[in-house]
Amino acid sequence: MEIQKKTSLKNYNTFGVAATTPLFTEAKSSIILQETLKSPLFENALILGGGSNMLFLDDFSRPVIKVSIPGxxxxxxxxxxxxxxxxxxxxxxxxxxxxxxxxxxxxxxxxxxxxxxxxxxxxxxxxxxxxxxxxxxxxxxxxxxxxxxxxxxxxxxxxxxxxxxxxxxxxxxxxxxxxxxxxxxxxxxxxxxxxxxxxxxxxxxxxxxxxxxxxxxxxxxxxxxLPDPEKIGNAGSFFKNPILPSSTIKKLQDVYPSMPTYELDSNFSKVPAGWLIEQAGFKGKRNGLVGMHEKQALVLVNYGGATGLELWEHAQHIMKDVHSKFGIELEPEVNLIH
Ligand SMILES: Cc1cc2nc3c(=O)[nH]c(=O)nc-3n(C[C@H](O)[C@H](O)[C@H](O)COP(=O)(O)OP(=O)(O)OC[C@H]3O[C@@H](n4cnc5c(N)ncnc54)[C@H](O)[C@@H]3O)c2cc1C
Structure with a gap:
C-alpha cells in the first residue's frame, strides 16, 4: 500500500477546490482495498472516485482512499x-x-x-x-x-x-x-x-x-x-430537481404559468431547479470567484481559486432566494464533504 502524507486534492475533484487530506492512498484491487480498510490509519476514510460529485468544504482530517479497481x-x-x-x-x-x-x-x-x-x-x-x-x-x-x-x-x-x-x-x-x-x-x-x-x-x-x-x-x-470541468471547475447539476405534489404545482402555475414541469405520476411532478434559479436571476451571474453557469443555471462554477466554503455560501444564498420567491426548498445533489 503506497501512502502519501498531506496531499492536495485539487486535481482529484472537478470543482478544482484546493483542500488537503492528511493521508491519501489508491486501492488498485479489491484485496488491497480490503487491507487498507482494515488499517487503523484509514479508519473513517473518505472514499473517492473521480471527485465529480463532491464539494470539499475545507481541509479535512479524514484520510482518503481513491478506488482504482480496473476491469x-x-x-x-x-x-x-x-x-x-x-x-x-x-x-x-x-x-x-x-x-x-x-x-x-x-x-x-x-x-x-x-x-x-x-x-x-x-x-x-x-x-x-x-x-x-x-x-x-x-x-x-x-x-x-x-x-x-x-x-x-x-x-x-x-x-x-x-x-x-x-x-x-x-x-x-x-x-x-x-x-x-x-x-x-x-x-x-x-x-x-x-x-x-x-x-x-x-x-x-x-x-x-x-x-x-x-x-x-x-x-x-x-x-x-455543460461546462467542461477541465476548463471551468464544476460538479454538473448542483441541486436536485424538486419533486412536488400536484396540488402545489397547480398553485405555483397559477402564479407562474410558464413554469415547466415533468409529471412523474398522478400525484407528483418534477420542476427544473435550473428554471427556478434562472427566474431568481442567478443564471450567468458571477459573485467573485463563483457563480451559476451562463448556459445552465443549475451548474455552480468555480471561476478559479474559490474555496469550498465560498462555493457553498453562494449555493446557500441561492437556496434562500429560491425559497423566499417560490416557497420551494432546493436540495444539493452534490455531496458536501467536511
Ligand atoms: C460536468 C458534469 C456533468 C454531470 N452530469 C451528470 C448527469 O448527467 N447525471 C448524473 O447522475 N450525474 C452527473 N454528474 C455528477 C457525477 O458525474 C456523478 O454523480 C458520478 O457518478 C460521480 O462519480 P465520481 O466517481 O466522480 O464520484 P465522487 O464524486 O468521487 O463520489 C461521489 C460519492 O460517491 C462515493 N463513492 C465514490 N466511489 C465509491 C465507491 N466505489 N464505493 C462507495 N462509495 C463511493 C463518494 O464517497 C461520494 O459520496 C455530472 C458531473 C459533472 C462534473
Whole structure:
C-alpha cells in the first residue's frame, strides 16, 4: 500500500477546490482495498472516485482512499442479453464507449457523465430518460468496518431519482468494488424522447438511430451546454430537481404559468431547479470567484481559486432566494464533504 502524507486534492475533484487530506492512498484491487480498510490509519476514510460529485468544504482530517479497481468483462450471456462486470475504478464514459463499440445497449444515453463506475449506484446516475437502475444487475461491495463482502441486488439498493440506500441508511458503510450491468445484444430499447435528442438526431440526418448514434447525439448535446470541468471547475447539476405534489404545482402555475414541469405520476411532478434559479436571476451571474453557469443555471462554477466554503455560501444564498420567491426548498445533489 503506497501512502502519501498531506496531499492536495485539487486535481482529484472537478470543482478544482484546493483542500488537503492528511493521508491519501489508491486501492488498485479489491484485496488491497480490503487491507487498507482494515488499517487503523484509514479508519473513517473518505472514499473517492473521480471527485465529480463532491464539494470539499475545507481541509479535512479524514484520510482518503481513491478506488482504482480496473476491469471490464462479459460474465454471462444468452442470445439477447449480456451481463457485464466492471471494476469500480473504470471511467464511466470509457465503459459507455466500450459497450457501444461492442453493440451492448442500455447505457448510451448516459454518455459523457464524468466519474467512475463505482460511484454510479451511489446517486443512481441518470440522464436523457435513463437511470443506472434500468440496467443494474448487482454490485459487490466491502463493508468499511467489518471488511465483509456483500452482493447488493437491485431491491437492496432502494434506487430513486439521484438517490439510493448508499446515500441514506448505508451512507459511508460500504465501498463498491464491482458493478454488474444487464445490457441488450439486440432489439435495443432506444430512449429518444428526452430533451433535444430527436432534434439533434434530425440535425444529424439519422432517421433509424443505432446505439452509437444515440451516444453521439447525447455527447453533442452535453458538449453544447455543460461546462467542461477541465476548463471551468464544476460538479454538473448542483441541486436536485424538486419533486412536488400536484396540488402545489397547480398553485405555483397559477402564479407562474410558464413554469415547466415533468409529471412523474398522478400525484407528483418534477420542476427544473435550473428554471427556478434562472427566474431568481442567478443564471450567468458571477459573485467573485463563483457563480451559476451562463448556459445552465443549475451548474455552480468555480471561476478559479474559490474555496469550498465560498462555493457553498453562494449555493446557500441561492437556496434562500429560491425559497423566499417560490416557497420551494432546493436540495444539493452534490455531496458536501467536511
Ligand atoms: C460536468 C458534469 C456533468 C454531470 N452530469 C451528470 C448527469 O448527467 N447525471 C448524473 O447522475 N450525474 C452527473 N454528474 C455528477 C457525477 O458525474 C456523478 O454523480 C458520478 O457518478 C460521480 O462519480 P465520481 O466517481 O466522480 O464520484 P465522487 O464524486 O468521487 O463520489 C461521489 C460519492 O460517491 C462515493 N463513492 C465514490 N466511489 C465509491 C465507491 N466505489 N464505493 C462507495 N462509495 C463511493 C463518494 O464517497 C461520494 O459520496 C455530472 C458531473 C459533472 C462534473
Amino acid at each position: 471490464v468483462r462479459v460474465i454471462q450471456e444468452n442470445e439477447s442479453t449480456a451481463i457485464v462486470s466492471v471494476g469500480a475504478g473504470v471511467i464511466w464514459h470509457d465503459l459507455v464507449m466500450w459497450c457501444v463499440a461492442n453493440n451492448l445497449g442500455g447505457i448510451e444515453n448516459l454518455s459523457l457523465i464524468p466519474g467512475l463506475v463505482g460511484a454510479a449506484p451511489i446517486q443512481n446516475i441518470g440522464a436523457y430518460g435513463v437511470e443506472l437502475k434500468d440496467v443494474f444487475h448487482n454490485a459487490i461491495a466491502i463493508g468499511k468496518k467489518k471488511g465483509d463482502s456483500r452482493i447488493f441486488d437491485i431491491d437492496d439498493c432502494a434506487f430513486e431519482y439521484r438517490n439510493s440506500v448508499f446515500k441514506n441508511e448505508l451512507k459511508d458503510d460500504y465501498v463498491i468494488t464491482t458493478v454488474r450491468l444487464s445490457l441488450t445484444k439486440k432489439n435495443h430499447q432506444l430512449k429518444l424522447e428526452y430533451g433535444a435528442m430527436q432534434e439533434i438526431l434530425d440535425e444529424m440526418q439519422i432517421s433509424t438511430p443505432k446505439i452509437d448514434d444515440v451516444a453521439r447525439a447525447v455527447i453533442r448535446i452535453r458538449r453544447s451546454k
